[in-house]
Structure formats: C-alpha cells, structure tokens
Amino acid sequence: MSKMAPKPLDYELLNENVKKVAYVVKGELYLRASELQKEGKKMVALCQAPFLLDDPNVGLLFPADVIARAKHYLSLNSGGLGMFNRTISLLEAGIEPVYVFDGQPPELKKQELAKRLVFTVLYLKRKDATNDLNTTIETGDLEGIEKYSKRTVKVTKKHNEDCKRLLRLMGVPTIEAPCEAEAQCAALCKSDKVFAVASENMDTLTFGVPRFLHHLMDPSSKKISVIEFDVSKVLEELRLTMDQFIDLCILSGCDYCDNIKGGAIREA
Numbered sequence: 001m002s003k004m005a006p007k008p009l010d011y012e013l014l015n016e017n018v019k020k021v022a023y024v025v026k027g028e029l030y031l032r033a034s035e036l037q038k039e040g041k042k043m044v045a046l047c048q049a050p051f052l053l054d055d056p057n058v059g060l061l062f063p064a065d066v067i068a069r070a071k072h073y074l075s076l077n078s079g080g081l082g083m084f085n086r087t088i089s090l091l092e093a094g095i096e097p098v099y100v101f102d103g104q105p106p107e108l109k110k111q112e113l114a115k116r117l118v119f120t121v122l123y124l125k126r127k128d129a130t131n132d133l134n135t136t137i138e139t140g141d142l143e144g145i146e147k148y149s150k151r152t153v154k155v156t157k158k159h160n161e162d163c164k165r166l167l168r169l170m171g172v173p174t175i176e177a178p179c180e181a182e183a184q185c186a187a188l189c190k191s192d193k194v195f196a197v198a199s200e201n202m203d204t205l206t207f208g209v210p211r212f213l214h215h216l217m218d219p220s221s222k223k224i225s226v227i228e229f230d231v232s233k234v235l236e237e238l239r240l241t242m243d244q245f246i247d248l249c250i251l252s253g254c255d256y257c258d259n260i261k262g263g264a265i266r267e268a
Helices: 011-028 064-073 078-092 107-125 128-139 142-151 157-169 181-190 202-207 231-238 242-252
Strands: 031-033 042-047 095-101 174-176 196-198 211-214 227-230
Touching: 042 181, 078 095, 078 157, 095 157, 095 181, 157 174, 181 196, 181 202, 202 211, 202 242, 227 231, 231 242
Parallel strands: 042 095, 042 196, 095 174, 196 211
Antiparallel strands: 031 227, 211 227
C-alpha cells in the first residue's frame, strides 16, 4: 500500500502566523508591564546562565575594593557580582528567586555548543576582542557594552560553583536541572511550584511555560519595564497549538538543528 503524500506546507498561512508572532513579540498584544511587588510575594524561577556573564554596570554599583575582595574570596567575576546585586533587589521587592542551573546538555544540542565554543575561542584570541568592548565604553554605547562584555568572557564550571555558594550563603535556593535549565523552570511553573519563569532566552516559551517574564533581571539603569507573557493567550491569538508553535520556532531557527535555508522568520 503506497504512503499518502505529505500535505504541502501552506506558505501563506505560515507567513501570516509568522507576522503575528513578530507582532506579539514586539509587545503590542497580550503583554503587560508587571510590577510584581504590587501583587504580593511571588516565587520566580530564573535560568542562571545569562546572569553569570560579565556585567558592565558592576563598576558603577560597587567600590573597587569590594570588587577586588569578592574576586579574591569568592572568585566571582563581575557577572556574579551583578547577580548578587540583582538578587538583593528582587528580595527587597518581595520576590523570592529560585536559580536553576543547566545540567548535561541534550545530545541534539552538542553540535551547536561545539560551534559556539569554536567561535568563543577564536574570538577571544583576536587582539581586537577587548578593543571592541573598550570602543563601546568610550562612546557610551550601552547595547554594545552589553554585547561585547558577554563575548569577552567564558563561563566555567567554577563560576557556576562559586555562584551557587554565594546564593546558599544568601539563603537563596538553587536547583541543578537534569538537562536544560529552561525546561526545568517550565516544569516548576506548570506544577505551581513557582509563580513564573524569568529568563532572557525566548526559547523558554517552547517548553510550555504558563507565565514568562522578560527583562526582570535587566539593570535598573536601562529603565525597561518587566514584560509578562501569558502564553495561553498568545497561542489563542495565533490560533496555534503548542506543538504547532514549537514547529514554527524550529522553522525560525533553534539550537537543536541547523537553520532551514529560507526559513528565518522574515523569509518564511
């Protein structure tokens, strides 16, 4: 018996939905600035990885001798110090953070991680790696400072362990995920262990997290409102199931396979 031919992809419908996704992500639909402290004490799961990268604002927050002692006694980079400062801000606002650390990466992601490692090693060996950062500092380019600060540091296992130690001393719970931190955060939220998940990685949405917070850990100097995604409403407006939304994200590019030529969000 011959197999049925696969149903052809409806490019017009796909393009319509891609435009809707872009529309939603731009903040014009089903997103709201949320001041969590006004809603009472909330427990929020945070994917730890982005917060361990160098924070260019640390020099403005702490005296030089404090930074030196932290690096000496706790081996913290400026990312760890930035995490310390932001964690205090969350606690003062009545938000209880739970930091979730990545476990072993899934097999499907190892190829992408290998590419990133090669890029990082090659970039750090370039003489202009630090020059890029210095130039943005001189010109006051805040976006450039953040971009190149992240590119000139590599987070190690020791960074992770030092930050876990710091958080334990602060009385803040930490969890090591069996695999991806985003997936563990989503599971905590779906089982009502936490109110929401906060991350700068939009991939978190594909794990079905009910409530997602963006920009929660941005430095206060940026003056960016926290954005809360109600994922069920986003899917309802897109007229997509969760599985269809995941497929759409894969077409737009992901960490688990090579990008599909011509399938980026603007060309799909």
